[in-house]
Amino acid sequence: MSWEPVERWPGEAGGEGAFRSGAEPALASRDAPLAWERVTLFWFSTPELPLERVARRAVLTSSYVYVQRFDGRRERVRRDQLRGFRREGGRLIVGVREGEDLVLPLRAKCEVQARLLAQLGSQADAKWTGWRRVEVAVAGAVIAAAAAGVMLRPTSLADVMTHWGLGLYTSEVCLRVYVGVAACVVLLFCLLWLPMRARVDALGVEVRRGLIPWLPFFLPAEQVDGVRVVEVRGNTKHHRNVLMGYAVELVFEPAIRLASLRRASSLRLRTHRNVHMAIAPRAEAELLRKLLRIPSSS
Structure with a gap:
């Protein structure tokens, strides 16, 4: 110490x-x-x-x-x-x-x-900041909010309790409530957990979850072992294993739990899609190495 x-x-x-x-x-x-x-x-x-x-x-x-x-x-x-x-x-x-x-x-x-x-x-x-899954989170939140409004608005609590009292657990009224509650859960997930904002500076890596970044996770710089650029591949309608772009990741050894429910040996910070040359991702990785004081050979 x-x-x-x-x-x-x-x-x-x-x-x-x-x-x-x-x-x-x-x-x-x-x-x-x-x-x-x-x-x-x-x-x-x-x-x-x-x-x-x-x-x-x-x-x-x-x-x-x-x-x-x-x-x-x-x-x-x-x-x-x-x-x-x-x-x-x-x-x-x-x-x-x-x-x-x-x-x-x-x-x-x-x-x-x-x-x-x-x-x-x-x-x-100096610092680097980046977001992930923001578009997916916004789209999911809008769809979930619309579904919750459609399903729950015409339903009263008295009707639901009446159907439950009669044992009609799969009636249309009850099913609408089930779907509406599930949509509310999805809405909360999209607002409070799915998107991720990462900030990297000389102190380390701070990851916050949610569209309103409220839940912080921090990792000191000395616990980051390296920065790497990896290929992102996927399938199209006519081809398989096609190069879709490049991703910049932080590497940890051993695996840790950082802003995740499971342990992982890497954290993806940004995905450069529709990029067929790794110039920009490699420049970004070099910037992260300088901020974290990691040798370029890592």
């Missing part, structure tokens, strides 16, 4: 051995968040980065970043273990290799923040 506990704050007297902090002078520091900053941190907190683990105070030295978290723990991480940043929801999220990311509330004037951004460089904020 990159983070290590500390007993003393930089500048405080005392401390021994590896935990002695007073020997290294502080270059910059920041105080506790204001009330509105706490509200922002709470609102945008996630299971991976809960409010209790956000840095309440921070001190920057030449070699380390010291933080005191909301849960009271004092820890430090070497500055050479930082690997990019992301601005999101009023927060600055700094990636840490083999450790928990550092979260700070964004501030217009903060020397700690300015020094960290200067160290990481402007390219560390």
Whole structure:
């Protein structure tokens, strides 16, 4: 783990051995968040980065970043273990290799923040975003909503209960309700799960499900083993195994469960259809390798 506990704050007297902090002078520091900053941190907190683990105070030295978290723990991480940043929801999220990311509330004037951004460089904020299955989800949602409206609108709950009480479970009224409820389930599936938005940056891969991306899944960059371009083949009316395009995928080893109900050794980010040359997919794969700092040979 990159983070290590500390007993003393930089500048405080005392401390021994590896935990002695007073020997290294502080270059910059920041105080506790204001009330509105706490509200922002709470609102945008996630299971991976809960409010209790956000840095309440921070001190920057030449070699380390010291933080005191909301849960009271004092820890430090070497500055050479930082690997990019992301601005999101009023927060600055700094990636840490083999450790928990550092979260700070964004501030217009903060020397700690300015020094960290200067160290990481402007390219560390670059990102790639892409959607999958949006057209299918929209079409499915429209069809399901129309079916639910047609089936459920002329049906009253009293009629359904009357038919159930008489044991007429397969009557026309009941069948319309069954079909309408099934259409509502399909509608929810299309709105909340089927489409997928992926974002790749120096911190890692974030996948969100739904047309309104509400359900996040995150994978650190060090857990991505490679990026590959694969052929997409299919059948037409007159031919079989025809080249339909190329797909860009992330590779994991071993297989993991990321925004899926089953484990997989790869995640398809985008499919370039009706493309018979792999120039654009390979350029996109190279961009992803640079963001994740994966060698081009992967």
